[in-house]
Amino acid sequence: MSDNLGVSIRMIAGSGFCLESPVPVLSPTLYAELRLQTATSLLIPTEHQQRALYVLEGEAQLDGEPLPVHSLVVLPEGENATLFAESDCHAVLIGGAALDGPRRINWNFVASDPLLIDEARRRWAAGTGRRCREKASASNCHPPATDR
Known part of the structure; x- marks a missing residue:
């Protein structure tokens, strides 16, 4: 300080x-x-x-x-x-420093490649993605059903 x-x-x-x-x-x-x-x-x-x-x-x-x-x-x-x-x-x-390129954001998923976001959404839906802690509200634990 x-x-x-x-x-x-x-x-x-x-x-x-x-x-x-x-x-x-x-x-x-x-x-x-x-x-x-x-x-x-x-x-x-x-x-x-x-x-x-x-x-x-x-x-x-x-x-x-x-x-x-x-x-x-x-x-x-x-x-x-x-x-x-x-x-x-x-x-x-x-x-x-500036990022090395544009980033895309969809719910809690952030990536430079939209295919990586799609894959993360599929893993989440299949239950193989990281899950929320028990104390998190239900509305925060699931990505929105609608696509970008």
């Missing part, structure tokens, strides 16, 4: 701002909690290929433009950005 001149950064996972989380990650990852006091600013460097900012509370600007609260704003790749707190601000910054 870093707390300096009205800016507090807590690295939840990954690394950034010369900080590193103890949480193990498998690829370059940035997941940081940011707290800025009124009238303070933070330079967000380009150390991660992809970055996005989510303001939980407070009024803030990114490079002079107002940031909507409760919205994820994607930062331009390869450009530093400056976060400015118009009031006390609580935000999270996420990012990391």
Whole structure:
């Protein structure tokens, strides 16, 4: 955790701002909690290929433009950005390396190849896929019957 001149950064996972989380990650990852006091600013460097900012509370600007609260704003790749707190601000910054290609999501199945998702659905329906724990609700334990 870093707390300096009205800016507090807590690295939840990954690394950034010369900080590193103890949480193990498998690829370059940035997941940081940011707290800025009124009238303070933070330079967000380009150390991660992809970055996005989510303001939980407070009024803030990114490079002079107002940031909507409760919205994820994607930062331009390869450009530093400056976060400015118009009031006390609580935000999270996420990012990391770009994926090697598109991903498809169907219920709890995620893959780059739709055939892998189809196979996972078949295994699940046949009872050979991983099952939910007993405490999970019934609605969470079965993929929807409809196809994509």
